[in-house]
Amino acid sequence: MGDPIISLKDIAVSFDGEQVLKSFNLEIQDGEFVTLLGPSGCGKTTVLRTIGGFVTPDGGEVFFNGKRITSLPPHKREVNTIFQKYALFPHLNVYDNIAFGMRLKGKSEKEVKKTVHEMLAMVNLTGFSHRGVVQLSGGQQQRVAIARALANDPKVLLLDEPLGALDLKLRKDMQVELKKIQQQTGITFLFVTHDQEEALSMSDTVVVMDKGEIQQIGTPTDIYNEPQNAFVADFIGESNILDGMMLEDYWVKFAGRKFRCLDSGFGRNVPVDVVIRPEDIDVTEPDSTLITGEVTGVTFKGVHYEIIVDVNGFKWMIQSTDCREVGDRIGLSLGPDDIHVMAKSEYSGTFGDYSTFSDEMEEDINASEEAEQEEEHEI
Amino acid sequence: MKSNSKALSAPYTVWMVIFIVVPMLLVGYFAFTDKSGQFTLENLLSVGQYSNVFLRSIWLGALATVLSLLLGYPLAYIIARMSEKQQSVMVMLTMLPMWMNFLLRTYAWMSLLEDNGLINSALSALGLPKAHMINTAGAVVLGMVYNYIPYMILPLYSVLTKIDPSVIEAAQDLGANDRKVFLRVVLPMSMPGMISGVTMVFVPAVSTFIISKMLGGGGNLLIGDLIDMQFLGSAYNPNLGSAISLVLMVIILICMGIMNQFDDGENVGGGVLP
Ligand SMILES: Nc1ncnc2c1ncn2[C@@H]1O[C@H](COP(=O)(O)OP(=O)(O)OP(=O)(O)O)[C@@H](O)[C@H]1O
Numbered sequence: 001m002g003d004p005i006i007s008l009k010d011i012a013v014s015f016d017g018e019q020v021l022k023s024f025n026l027e028i029q030d031g032e033f034v035t036l037l038g039p040s041g042c043g044k045t046t047v048l049r050t051i052g053g054f055v056t057p058d059g060g061e062v063f064f065n066g067k068r069i070t071s072l073p074p075h076k077r078e079v080n081t082i083f084q085k086y087a088l089f090p091h092l093n094v095y096d097n098i099a100f101g102m103r104l105k106g107k108s109e110k111e112v113k114k115t116v117h118e119m120l121a122m123v124n125l126t127g128f129s130h131r132g133v134v135q136l137s138g139g140q141q142q143r144v145a146i147a148r149a150l151a152n153d154p155k156v157l158l159l160d161e162p163l164g165a166l167d168l169k170l171r172k173d174m175q176v177e178l179k180k181i182q183q184q185t186g187i188t189f190l191f192v193t194h195d196q197e198e199a200l201s202m203s204d205t206v207v208v209m210d211k212g213e214i215q216q217i218g219t220p221t222d223i224y225n226e227p228q229n230a231f232v233a234d235f236i237g238e239s240n241i242l243d244g245m246m247l248e249d250y251w252v253k254f255a256g257r258k259f260r261c262l263d264s265g266f267g268r269n270v271p272v273d274v275v276i277r278p279e280d281i282d283v284t285e286p287d288s289t290l291i292t293g294e295v296t297g298v299t300f301k302g303v304h305y306e307i308i309v310d311v312n313g314f315k316w317m318i319q320s321t322d323c324r325e326v327g328d329r330i331g332l333s334l335g336p337d338d339i340h341v342m343a344k345s346e347y348s349g350t351f352g353d354y355s356t357f358s359d360e361m362e363e364d365i366n367a368s369e370e371a372e373q374e375e376e377h378e379i
Numbered sequence: 380m381k382s383n384s385k386a387l388s389a390p391y392t393v394w395m396v397i398f399i400v401v402p403m404l405l406v407g408y409f410a411f412t413d414k415s416g417q418f419t420l421e422n423l424l425s426v427g428q429y430s431n432v433f434l435r436s437i438w439l440g441a442l443a444t445v446l447s448l449l450l451g452y453p454l455a456y457i458i459a460r461m462s463e464k465q466q467s468v469m470v471m472l473t474m475l476p477m478w479m480n481f482l483l484r485t486y487a488w489m490s491l492l493e494d495n496g497l498i499n500s501a502l503s504a505l506g507l508p509k510a511h512m513i514n515t516a517g518a519v520v521l522g523m524v525y526n527y528i529p530y531m532i533l534p535l536y537s538v539l540t541k542i543d544p545s546v547i548e549a550a551q552d553l554g555a556n557d558r559k560v561f562l563r564v565v566l567p568m569s570m571p572g573m574i575s576g577v578t579m580v581f582v583p584a585v586s587t588f589i590i591s592k593m594l595g596g597g598g599n600l601l602i603g604d605l606i607d608m609q610f611l612g613s614a615y616n617p618n619l620g621s622a623i624s625l626v627l628m629v630i631i632l633i634c635m636g637i638m639n640q641f642d643d644g645e646n647v648g649g650g651v652l653p
């Protein structure tokens with residue numbers, strides 16, 4: 001790999017004494033599609049704003065193509081942003097919005113016209129040139145924002161949850177569309193989302209963040225198959241996370257049994273977290289050689305059933321195409337490649353047990369209903 | 380829903396008919412009749428002889444409006460960028476003079492500007508030559524700016540605070556430096572506020588009579604004074620007074636029509652006036 005086009009070194013940002021980014025290090029290669037993935041408030045927008053020049057870090061440096069740009073003002077940076085809230089110019093129509101950046105660069109009106117029409121065609125808004133942007137739907141505004149940024153032919157495009165406001169169907173279409181645009185233009189994309197499926201399906205590299213720190217950087221398959229800690233395992237897809245003990249290389253003990261696994265290098269008798277994905281578990285008849293438990297809940301999910309199994313008080317989630325009844329005793333069959341071992345982290349013990357699964361959902365719903373009612377009272 | 384809102388608006392409609400439409404018709408009636416009630420164009424035709432007064436009024440009113448805009452815009456811009464707490468304090472300070480009676484405020488300027496007033500006393504105490512300020516066109520413009528500038532600042536402030544900071548960031552992101560951000564985003568987005576402000580300063584300034592009477596002396600007669608004289612003064616002639624009022628109204632409407640051409644129809648920031 002060549003030199004990174006963007007590199008963040010030891011970035012620290014805090015607002016009102018609250019540390020939002022802590023020694024944040026990230027390198028992005030030219031032409032890469034990188035996604036920042038993390039829960040709300042973890043600092044994703046702040047990373048983009050630091051690169052865009054809207055936040056000056058308290059510490060650390062930002063480099064663009066090897067040049068230090070930490071204190072360069074936004075208008076001098078060769079990156080463009082698609083803002084979380086579109087931020088279109090309400091006093092200009094679609095055409096003038098898209099032309100804005102090119103006109104500042106002194107392009108001829110002929111060139112501007114050509115590019116604007118190309119961009120409109122690309123985002124499927126041909127014929128919308130003279131519409132005011134205020135009257136457009138959310139999805140249309142979003143696409144104008146994309147066209148406005150791309151019209152400048154930036155080296156790097158920063159996208160802050162650009163699909164957040166779209167309905168599922170349009171969202172899927174735009175995912176494909178954006179990926180295609182990225183491949184055609186070769187522009188480096190730094191994409192922010194808190195939707196793990198979106199991150200996995202679009203990116204070359206996924207950066208999982210929490211509380212202002214990077215939890216893991218890797219390809220989508222790495223992130224899914226080899227999560228580095230309980231947070232990543234839980235955030236990306238569903239996971240059963242168990243307390244375990246690495247006995248020696250390739251042997252791990254959890255749920256009261258010894259299992260062969262593919263992991264090594266932890267040392268002998270080291271406490272670890274063990275991740276087992278719900279879809280990797282085979283449901284069999286109970287057998288003394290297997291983990292066995294009682295089915296306590298079954299939910300039909302379309303492609304599969306989601307089965308909650310109580311094994312000595314720890315509830316597992318299994319995704320299976322076979323239907324089981326509540327009360328059935330079943331065996332859980334695991335192969336060595338279904339088991340993933342992770343080092344203990346600050347997140348150990350906080351995720352991966354489904355005992356409160358259904359209750360938790362109901363509580364959430366109740367809580368939000370209560371909140372709504374309170375709001376109504378206030379009015 | 381519809382009949383409901385009609386019922387609600389009924390008192391306002393009645394109010395408007397009694398206190399706006401009827402008086403306007405009366406003004407029209409007087410303007411086109413003579414003392415005995417006969418139809419005549421005499422009044423309107425004789426308005427022409429006061430064209431110098433009209434020109435002076437429009438010129439001084441326009442000057443005061445431009446000065447208010449030039450002084451008020453930066454202040455409104457600065458206020459709009461302050462913290463919320465500071466903003467409410469500054470808005471209050473802007474309106475503070477308006478709590479004092481209009482006559483008193485203008486009277487105060489009289490005693491400041493007089494040949495033996497406070498300013499000249501201060502000047503001579505410092506050994507500087509006196510300046511003649513009262514009874515000049517400059518004093519009239521000063522009085523207009525002083526009295527009406529809050530009406531410029533408030534609508535400007537209200538559109539400027541409504542500009543989403545992320546729109547400004549978007550402009551910077553697309554390569555605009557501070558000057559370009561101002562010229563291409565802030566200024567056009569504040570156009571509705573400017574139009575409201577200009578209207579709200581120009582209209583009262585062009586038709587004022589107190590300010591010119593108190594600060595302008597005899598040599599700076601404005602249309603307002605002229606009308607005042609026809610109704611309450613020595614020259615008592617309501618028919619001519621109505622005719623002058625009518626012409627003034629038409630002139631103001633034309634000025635506003637020209638102003639509104641600057642607004643391209645997309646009402647963005649929500650000005651105070653339509
Ligand atoms: N200008 C600011 N002033 C004060 N606090 C801020 C500011 N900007 C961000 N924060 C705080 O920094 C933290 C991270 O914010 P950020 O917007 O980066 O989160 P995010 O990951 O983009 O979240 P979301 O997914 O909800 O957009 C939050 O706790 C937020 O309240």
Ligand SMILES: [Mg+2]
Nearest residue numbers: 044045084160
């Ligand atoms: Mg964000």
